[in-house]
Amino acid sequence: MYILGINAYHADASAAIIFNGKLIAAVEEERFTRIKHTAGFPSNAVRYCLQQAGIKIHEVSYVAIPRKRSAQLLRKLFWAVKTPGFAMRRANVWQKFSSVDEELAIACGVTKADIKAEFHFVEHHVAHAASAFYCSPYLDSAILTLDGLGDFSSMIWGNGLGNKLNVAGRTLFPHSLGLYYSAICQYLGFNNYGDEYKVMGLAPYGKPKYIDTFRNIVHHNKELNYNLDLEYFTHHKSGADISWRAGKPLMPKLFSTALERDLGPPRLPSEPLKAHHYDIASSLQFRLEEIIIGIANELYERTGSNSLCYAGGVAFNCVVNGKILSQTPFENIYIQPAAGDAGLAIGGAAYLYHHSLGNKRSSFVMDHAYWGPEYSEDLIRESLVSSGLDYVEMNDDVLARSVAERISEGDIVGWYQGRSEWGPRALGNRSIVADPRRAEMKDILNSRIKHREDFRPFAPSILEEFTAEWFEQEYHSPFMQMTYQVNQNRVSDIPAPTHVDGSGRLQTVNASNNQKYYKLIKEFHEITGIPVVVNTSFNDNEPIVNTPDEAIASFMRTKMDTLAIGPYFVRRK
CATH class of the missing domain: 3.30.420.40 (ATPase, nucleotide binding domain)
Incomplete structure (x- = not known):
């Protein structure tokens, strides 16, 4: 049973697809439109999810929409009388939802008659709750x-x-x-x-x-x-x-x-x-x-x-x-990594499958965030050739060692690997990575690469097994959703991702959830004795890069030193 979840006509438009309770794909529309927090109907996200599942829209059994007109109806009627303009705007939004089947048909290049799925509407906050509970262990x-x-x-x-x-x-x-x-x-x-x-x-x-x-x-x-x-x-x-x-x-x-x-x-x-x-x-x-x-x-x-x-x-x-x-x-x-409104797409689908349809809890646990698009090595190589950049192909071990060496020498590295992250955080597949030992790295990244406010901190990615040694708490944080205090005796070792109050919004990394990123940090640890790297999203005042072309363009536009994209190693001349 395939269920398509769609968060539409709201900021952070997104889509997700599950099969028998297990997530197959999820992505935000902004990754395709290149507009942060894109609202409207997530046509591109829907097409990606169907493609990743290997199905056509007529094979989807249900579509879940995380908005329910009858929820808190008396409260809504009260406010409609009190503020007619507010009510009119709400009515306009609901008019859009009444034609969601048409939008879906257009997105999929079919007619409404080709869509066999039943449409179900799930209350917004219930979908939020479901996105956490049904993805949890x-x-x-x-x-x-x-x-x-x-x-x-x-x-x-x-x-x-x-x-x-x-x-x-x-x-x-x-x-x-x-x-x-x-x-x-x-x-x-x-x-x-x-x-x-x-x-x-x-x-x-x-x-x-x-x-x-x-x-x-x-x-x-x-x-x-x-x-x-x-x-x-x-x-x-x-x-x-x-x-x-x-x-x-x-x-x-x-x-x-x-x-x-x-x-x-x-x-x-x-x-x-x-x-x-x-x-x-x-x-x-x-x-x-x-x-x-x-x-x-x-x-x-x-x-x-x-x-x-x-x-x-x-x-x-x-x-x-x-x-x-x-x-x-x-x-x-x-x-879960997309705790905000993007996550409603998963929550609506999961709630419908488990609670509404009464299916037993599946074995699915979202223990990683890599549910977005991935591009082939051939396509990456074509993009590199078109860019005119020189590159060297390496196996995973050599690439991790080479990049770790460059980071230890002060390079700022664009790291583009595998499927993209679900949610707003770069978690080691669409990341910019740097040396945490260099106090000046925070200012360099803010001014030279990210072009953003100088007070904003960067995150440490740490090998999971070292968390208690470096932070005051050791509960794992694979989705960068926790801020802990850095142990006082370690602050001087990692000044770049340590905030002004001695804290760090950490990502804990293990080999089972992201082997390539784990290997990179492990190589950096072997070189420097530090099991931490600075991690920030691979972008510059735009959504996180999605395609190889976007990654290469960002690398060339900013002043990153090295790019590791798929198996290819690029060093700026």
Whole structure:
């Protein structure tokens, strides 16, 4: 049984396909359109998933769409009466969903009559929860989702047991931790959709001097719930609907003049960052941590489960994630690599297969993130020949050793191997890799390669077996979803990926999940004694590179020194 999951008409449009409960392929539409967080219908992603599965659209039994018109219907009707403009925009979105079968037929080059699949609509947050639970190794788990808004909810909690998901409680719009965080990001001058991770990286530069104000902005009542003081926001009046222009999602203004009254004038994107802004970012993050840790502790008390499956856009806040295990009784946590809205494609399909259709839990566990496109060695070689670059073909062992040697000598390396990563993080197949021992490497990467803000940190990829020796926590983090403190006696050894507060958003790497990347880091360890490399995404203010041509173009456009693409080694002259 094939089930196609589609996240459409929303930011981070994506598609995924499962066969008898097991994932075959998943990819975000942005990888093809080259527009970050692409909204609309994921035509390219759908075609890729079908191609990877080796089937045509008429062989798909079900299509799962992670949006449900009847969810929170009374709440929706209340807001429709209160804010007619908001209701009209929602109706326009639903009009698009009513023709999703036509869009799918066009994407697949067939007529609607050729599509035999039944279409099922799954509530947004239920799909979030399913994307974590059914991809996890746990048969009994607490579940938590947190994001901006989806089907008029911003949080659900409950438990997963076997093949069933049980929702025990929820927080409804307009109260939202995701919108709270986004509103303050806008106030700080970070206005683009998805800029929250930048402010998370900014927070350690400040102190939570404004925590009392932020405790007034968002209240936590210790009942697995929270409330915003809506005086500080505008979304309850105008709505929080995302619009898009040429595929790019756009957010409306979310904060009110009350925030300016209490914190001063907002920062313009062109203005320099000052200590005041750092302290606001720190206070924002501190309050988020207080609330989520409180919710997680309450969730443990309610469910009694030792494991937590967590999803939604807020689950990308790896600083909070790294504290959940140390500050709550939970012993295990699972966050799949596309925890945000892209992951809804998997969640909708998995929920339909297991919960709705009643199939037994499959043996599938998502223990790696490599579900995207892969390109043949022949195609890579053709791209290299067309580029005019000189290259040398090497076997895996020689390539890993050669690249490790270049990294140890200070080279910045583009590393392009195998299938691309699912989710926003480069995890060793579409990565830029560098020497963690060089303190200047952070500034070099930010200015010369990535062309981004100088305060933003880079991630360490570490051989899994060395985690406890180098970090204060040892729980594995294969998807770069946790931030841990670097052991004090190791900070001076890896200054490049160590943030200003002594932390690192780490990726733990083992041989079974990514043999080539593991081999590269192991060779670097043998040369230097350091089982860590700096890892950042293979891109430059664009989605992560997808095709060999894009990888080569990025290498040539930036000032990387070496490119390892498939079995081919390229050194800039």
